[in-house]
Amino acid sequence: xxxxxxxxxxxxxxxxxxxxxxxxxxxxxxxxxxxxxxxxxxxxxxxxxxxxxxxxxxxxxxxxxxxxxxxxxxxxxxxxxxxxxxxxxxxxxxxxxxxxxxxxxxxxxxxxxxxxxxxxxxxxxxxxxxxxxxxxxxxxxxxxxxxxxxxxxxxxxxxxxxxxxxxxxxxxxxxxxxxxxxxxxxxxxxxxxxxxxxx
Numbered sequence: 001x002x003x004x005x006x007x008x009x010x011x012x013x014x015x016x017x018x019x020x021x022x023x024x025x026x027x028x029x030x031x032x033x034x035x036x037x038x039x040x041x042x043x044x045x046x047x048x049x050x051x052x053x054x055x056x057x058x059x060x061x062x063x064x065x066x067x068x069x070x071x072x073x074x075x076x077x078x079x080x081x082x083x084x085x086x087x088x089x090x091x092x093x094x095x096x097x098x099x100x101x102x103x104x105x106x107x108x109x110x111x112x113x114x115x116x117x118x119x120x121x122x123x124x125x126x127x128x129x130x131x132x133x134x135x136x137x138x139x140x141x142x143x144x145x146x147x148x149x150x151x152x153x154x155x156x157x158x159x160x161x162x163x164x165x166x167x168x169x170x171x172x173x174x175x176x177x178x179x180x181x182x183x184x185x186x187x188x189x190x191x192x193x194x195x196x197x198x199x
Contacts, residue, residue, distance in 0.1 A: 005061065006045040009038055015086065017061060019046060028061030029082075032090035037063045051082050058082065062089075066193060069166050070094035077126045079119050088112040095189045098161035101127045127164050153181025158188035172196070 005028070007021035017038055018025045028046055030038075038044060046061035047068040060082065062068040067089060074085040074097070088097065091112040100108040101124050109120035155176055162172050175195040179188055 002048045002050055002059065004045055004047050006043070008043055009040055012038060012040050015090075017046070019044065019061070026059060028059050029086060030061050031067065031086050033093060034061065034063040034067065060086070064094075066094040066165055070097055070164075073127060073164065073166065074123070077123050079122060084112075084114050084119075087114050094165055095161070095186050095193075098164035098189060099157075099185055100124070101164045102157060102160040154183065154185045154188055155179075155181045157185045158192065161185060161189055162192060167196075 005019045005021055005026055007019045007026075009017055010020045010025055011018035012035065015029055015032075015035075017028045017030050017035065019028060020026075028048065030046075034046070044063075046063065047065055048062070049060040049068060049071060051058040051060065060071065062071060071085050071089055074080050074088055075082060080088075088109070092100070092108065096108065099105070104124055106117055106120045106124065109115055109123060110117055115123075158176060159169050159172060162176075163169070172192050176188060176192045178195070179191055181188075183191070
């Protein structure tokens with residue numbers, strides 16, 4: 001229903017940002033990572049997700065499209081509700097989540113409040129399955145004539161991690177192939193998103 005909101009921040013508190021648009025204040029639940037980019041009185045654009053329940057409608061706001069995409073992926077996992085999704089994205093960036101899922105790093109995901117080992121394992125299993133992360137996708141890209149091989153260095157891991165954010169190998173290969181394959185995986189993810197103009 002709501003894709004984004006643009007307006008003045010008239011209130012900030014823990015996990016809450018109120019954006020005034022056309023004289024109406026919209027209460028958005030936000031992550032700590034989003035709140036780091038917000039200043040009271042400034043004009044901001046937040047990408048939104050509307051959660052409709054029988055007894056309430058809740059609006060969630062995110063500073064980047066990557067964070068919104070990661071949030072939607074997280075709450076699609078069995079056992080991950082809106083609050084837990086916010087908690088995960090408050091503890092970890094979308095890039096860190098993508099990397100943790102791609103590498104099966106349960107410990108990193110359990111850093112989020114309310115996320116135990118079993119839920120972290122389910123999250124990794126379901127997100128890997130959902131985005132079909134695997135070597136076959138990476139190999140398919142390598143045969144597509146990219147400028148630089150996307151099977152060298154840390155590039156395959158970065159491509160798998162970007163899959164968690166919903167970007168297929170064909171989407172990212174023209175950009176990631178221009179980077180140094182020996183960069184750390186998280187750096188490759190961040191630089192690729194910048195090149196794609198999505199960050």
